[in-house]
Amino acid sequence: MKVTAPRPVDTVGGYCARALAVCLVTASLCVSPIGAQSPASSASADNSGDTPTFRKDVKVVNVFATVRDKHGQIVPTLSKDDFLLQVDGRPQTIRYFARESDLPLTLGLLVDTSLSQRRVLEEERTASYDFLRDVMREDRDGAFVINFDSETVLDQDLTNSKQKLEAALGRVHVADPQNGGSSRGGGYPGGGGHGGGHRPAGTTLYDAIYLASDELMQKQQGRKALILLTDGVDQGSKYTLDRAIEAAQRADTMVYSILFSDPSAYNQPMGYPGGHHGGWGGPWGGGPMGGPRMPMPEPHPDGKKVLQRLSQETGGHFFEVTKKESVEAIYKQVQEELRNQYSLGFSPERAEESTGYHKILLAAKPKDLVVQTRQGYYAAR
Numbered sequence: 001m002k003v004t005a006p007r008p009v010d011t012v013g014g015y016c017a018r019a020l021a022v023c024l025v026t027a028s029l030c031v032s033p034i035g036a037q038s039p040a041s042s043a044s045a046d047n048s049g050d051t052p053t054f055r056k057d058v059k060v061v062n063v064f065a066t067v068r069d070k071h072g073q074i075v076p077t078l079s080k081d082d083f084l085l086q087v088d089g090r091p092q093t094i095r096y097f098a099r100e101s102d103l104p105l106t107l108g109l110l111v112d113t114s115l116s117q118r119r120v121l122e123e124e125r126t127a128s129y130d131f132l133r134d135v136m137r138e139d140r141d142g143a144f145v146i147n148f149d150s151e152t153v154l155d156q157d158l159t160n161s162k163q164k165l166e167a168a169l170g171r172v173h174v175a176d177p178q179n180g181g182s183s184r185g186g187g188y189p190g191g192g193g194h195g196g197g198h199r200p201a202g203t204t205l206y207d208a209i210y211l212a213s214d215e216l217m218q219k220q221q222g223r224k225a226l227i228l229l230t231d232g233v234d235q236g237s238k239y240t241l242d243r244a245i246e247a248a249q250r251a252d253t254m255v256y257s258i259l260f261s262d263p264s265a266y267n268q269p270m271g272y273p274g275g276h277h278g279g280w281g282g283p284w285g286g287g288p289m290g291g292p293r294m295p296m297p298e299p300h301p302d303g304k305k306v307l308q309r310l311s312q313e314t315g316g317h318f319f320e321v322t323k324k325e326s327v328e329a330i331y332k333q334v335q336e337e338l339r340n341q342y343s344l345g346f347s348p349e350r351a352e353e354s355t356g357y358h359k360i361l362l363a364a365k366p367k368d369l370v371v372q373t374r375q376g377y378y379a380a381r
Contacts (some may be wrong), residue, residue, distance in 0.1 A: 060096070064223060064254070064315060065342045065373040067364055075369060076340045083371075085346060086361040096345030104222035105338065106158070107132070107143040108212045108253075109165075111172055112230035114149040114203040118174040119262045123327055124229045125169050131227075131331040132165050135338060144216060147172045150202035150236060152211055158220075202236030206244040209255065209310070213247035224253040225316065225338065229327075231261035232303025241306060245313050249357075250378045254316040256334050257307035260327060315374035348379075355379045 063085075067075045080097035109128055113121065132143055138160045145156040145168040156168030209226065217224045226248065234241070248255055304320070311318040317337060319330040344362070359376045 060345050060347055061377055062096075062252070063344045063346075063360065063362060063373055065344065065362055065371050066317075066337050066340065067342065068370050068372065070368040070370075074336060074340045078342065078364065078366075078369075080344075082365050083342075083344065084363045084365060085344065087346075087348060087358050089359075089361075090349060092346045092349070094344050094346055096343070098343045103343070105135070105137075105141045106217065106220045106222060106224045107136070107141070108216060108224075108226040109143060109145045109169075110208050110212060110226055110228050110230070111145070111147045111169075112149070112203060112205065112228075113147040113172060113174050114235075115174060116203070116231055116233070116262060117260070120260050120321075121172070121174055124260060125172060127327040127331050128227075128229065129166050129169050130328065131335065133162055135335045136160070136162060138162065142220075144212075145169060145172070146208055146212055148204045148208040149174070150204065152204050152208045158216060203230070203234055204237045205230055205232070205234040205306075206237035206239045206241055209244040210239040210247045213244075213251040213253050217248075217251040217253045223338070223341070224251065226253055226255045227334065228255060228257045228307065228310070229260055230257075230303075230307070232257070232259055232305075232307040234306070241309070245310060246378070248310075248314045249374065249376065252377075253314065254374070255310045255314040256316040257311045257318045258327060258330055259304055259307050259318070259320040261303070261321075313375045315372060317372060
């Protein structure tokens with residue numbers, strides 16, 4: 001599916017060009033993102049932080065990683081020689097290494113606005129804006145906002161404006177399927193509402209991840225991360241969990257999952273989740289009308305396990321909001337991770353140059369250290 005938003009990125013020709021320029025002068029490699037296997041320049045850098053040396057026509061795969069000790073604390077002081085890298089079981093030479101990545105950061109905030117989230121949405125909204133305000137550097141970073149329930153809606157296209165992102169978060173509300181459609185109102189752009197009529201219930205989590213990765217993240221350079229705020233229960237997506245994970249991996253995008261659920265919400269009557277889904281909301285989304293109440297749901301995958309898998313396979317991190325762990329505290333941990341990542345680059349051997357999926361195993365030599373990174377990459381078709 002190819003979906004083209006009618007509104008361009010706010011700083012097109014500025015943000016994207018500046019992001020590429022930063023990639024070429026910082027100590028982090030961005031000339032060929034993970035999974036991109038077309039000929040590109042490569043860079044070599046030692047642990048002293050000297051300026052990388054670029055060579056033409058060398059294929060490079062870039063890997064971002066976070067390392068924690070046995071107590072769960074981030075370890076930011078390792079060197080290139082502290083890592084072992086394998087691809088499809090074959091040892092690889094780490095040709096590029098940096099302890100501190102200053103690459104541009106693209107963030108996608110994906111907010112679950114299904115009825116099960118109505119009691120927690122306001123807390124999510126406040127914490128999300130505080131996170132974007134603290135982590136984003138307006139001279140080089142960008143973010144977008146998507147909400148998903150029975151449809152996937154792009155509330156704010158990629159921008160470096162914190163004011164626009166705050167406004168988009170302010171427009172995000174839980175829709176009432178008994179009240180003629182979306183409470184957001186308006187068509188795309190500017191909220192991606194509906195044209196009236198009954199709105200079926202649903203939670204198109206997998207569609208949101210797929211579209212955010214394939215339509216937005218795929219075009220960006222540098223570090224890329226999706227932040228999911230959801231209970232992890234998908235209902236009505238066109239795409240499968242496997243396709244969503246593959247799209248994130250192909251787009252070199254980490255998924256940070258924040259499980260935030262309201263147990264009392266699951267006994268409430270909701271609209272029937274029937275209908276075809278997929279694509280952005282507004283003129284592109286939608287589905288047939290459903291009945292006024294939803295029958296008992298069929299068995300579905302455990303939301304927690306779904307989110308854990310999403311994060312594990314893409315190199316992100318899974319978190320769960322509890323009485324002892326607030327969403328604000330979790331956002332601070334995400335921010336710490338994004339500021340303490342290792343960037344490693346390698347040139348695949350001939351056997352690893354074939355198209356398709358290749359499994360990555362990155363480990364630390366010191367004992368009791370756990371490396372958090374993606375489990376593999378896709379070579380270009």
